[in-house]
Amino acid sequence: MNSMLRSARTLATTASRSSVLRRGYSSESVPDRKVAILGAAGGIGQPLSLLMKLNPLVTGYFGDDQLGKALEGADVVIIPAGVPRKPGMTRDDLFNINAGIVKGLCLAIAKYCPHALVNMISNPVNSTVPIAAEVFKKAGTYDEKRLFGVTTLDVVRAKTFYAGKAKVPVAGVNVPVVGGHAGVTILPLFSQATPNANVSEEEIVALTKRTQDGGTEVVEAKAGKGSATLSMAYAGALFADACLKGLNGVPDVVECTFVQSNVTDLPFFASKVRLGKNGVDEVLGLGPLSDFEKEGLEKLKPELLSSIEKGVNFANK
Numbered sequence: 005m006n007s008m009l010r011s012a013r014t015l016a017t018t019a020s021r022s023s024v025l026r027r028g029y030s031s032e033s034v035p036d037r038k039v040a041i042l043g044a045a046g047g048i049g050q051p052l053s054l055l056m057k058l059n060p061l062v063t064g065y066f067g068d069d070q071l072g073k074a075l076e077g078a079d080v081v082i083i084p085a086g087v088p089r090k091p092g093m094t095r096d097d098l099f100n101i102n103a104g105i106v107k108g109l110c111l112a113i114a115k116y117c118p119h120a121l122v123n124m125i126s127n128p129v130n131s132t133v134p135i136a137a138e139v140f141k142k143a144g145t146y147d148e149k150r151l152f153g154v155t156t157l158d159v160v161r162a163k164t165f166y167a168g169k170a171k172v173p174v175a176g177v178n179v180p181v182v183g184g185h186a187g188v189t190i191l192p193l194f195s196q197a198t199p200n201a202n203v204s205e206e207e208i209v210a211l212t213k214r215t216q217d218g219g220t221e222v223v224e225a226k227a228g229k230g231s232a233t234l235s236m237a238y239a240g241a242l243f244a245d246a247c248l249k250g251l252n253g254v255p256d257v258v259e260c261t262f263v264q265s266n267v268t269d270l271p272f273f274a275s276k277v278r279l280g281k282n283g284v285d286e287v288l289g290l291g292p293l294s295d296f297e298k299e300g301l302e303k304l305k306p307e308l309l310s311s312i313e314k315g316v317n318f319a320n321k
């Protein structure tokens with residue numbers, strides 16, 4: 005525990021009423037919010053902390069290196085703590101190191117802020133989210149509405165790649181991404197992309213592969229210096245902002261995220277989720293899938309299930 009406290013780099017931020025008012029919400033209905041970032045010194049953590057401080061819902065202060073103090077009273081905890089990939093590694097190759105890091109941090113969350121929304125960024129997300137769930141279950145604090153695997157980066161990539169191919173401005177594009185967060189478990193639903201542009205089936209196959217391999221592309225380009233950082237910080241800030249808006253009662257906040265789910269026969273699955281005052285308000289269905297997407301859905305299930313089970317087994321051993 006002591007070494008974990010010493011190695012834990014934490015940043016805590018809180019929302020101020022006056023900054024929230026600049027957004028135009030009712031002063032009666034918007035409580036102060038505290039956001040803790042665990043792993044704030046890292047490649048993702050540093051820019052993510054800065055972005056969270058720019059968020060008009062949040063004003064920031066640095067906590068000390070006491071994990072408990074940073075976590076106490078947190079409404080949202082974002083976890084980008086752990087090692088990133090090097091070329092040639094899969095996300096699952098990070099399991100041996102990151103599973104223990106995540107388990108330790110989740111024990112602290114259960115102790116100091118059991119009601120916080122947890123945004124899990126640390127890889128392998130397909131396993132770290134089930135690990136967190138098991139830790140919280142054992143501590144008696146689990147609430148499936150409050151645990152999220154952050155897959156926003158897959159959506160950012162799918163949107164960017166689609167906009168490029170469709171020659172439309174990326175700002176107006178939306179593409180749901182479902183499944184999980186590793187290789188074939190990442191399933192972008194380009195058949196539901198808006199605006200509906202004229203993109204051929206061959207191009208959809210190529211865009212799907214590029215979205216699935218987007219993280220690996222970055223890992224290879226960085227040639228040993230880690231994985232995506234700035235784009236993940238941006239995606240993480242978008243997701244945390246959505247969580248804060250949901251908590252504050254903003255209606256119709258919908259993001260794709262990896263959560264406990266009944267959408268398929270797998271216990272955890274990423275899909276569109278409506279965020280609300282208690283975290284998950286509603287896990288939305290997949291909508292109509294193309295034959296290619298139906299095939300992709302069946303293909304991803306064995307790998308995703310095995311990663312989920314690996315996380316559950318680790319947490320219970």
Ligand SMILES: NC(=O)c1ccc[n+]([C@@H]2O[C@H](COP(=O)([O-])OP(=O)(O)OC[C@H]3O[C@@H](n4cnc5c(N)ncnc54)[C@H](O)[C@@H]3O)[C@@H](O)[C@H]2O)c1
Nearest residue numbers: 012013043045046047048085086087088125126127157236
């Ligand atoms: N979900 C996603 O889409 C996504 C995207 C990019 C990266 N990631 C993952 O995010 C993680 C972090 O990536 P990075 O590039 O920021 O790595 P990094 O090595 O730059 O930073 C990780 C930070 O975690 C800290 N850390 C380690 N153990 C800790 C502990 N017990 N408590 C608190 N902090 C601890 C380290 O000191 C370091 O500062 C990796 O696992 C990476 O695979 C996920």
Ligand SMILES: O=C(O)C[C@H](O)C(=O)O
Nearest residue numbers: 089095127219220231232
């Ligand atoms: O690819 C990685 O290892 C990091 C992250 O999961 C990503 O998608 O960029």
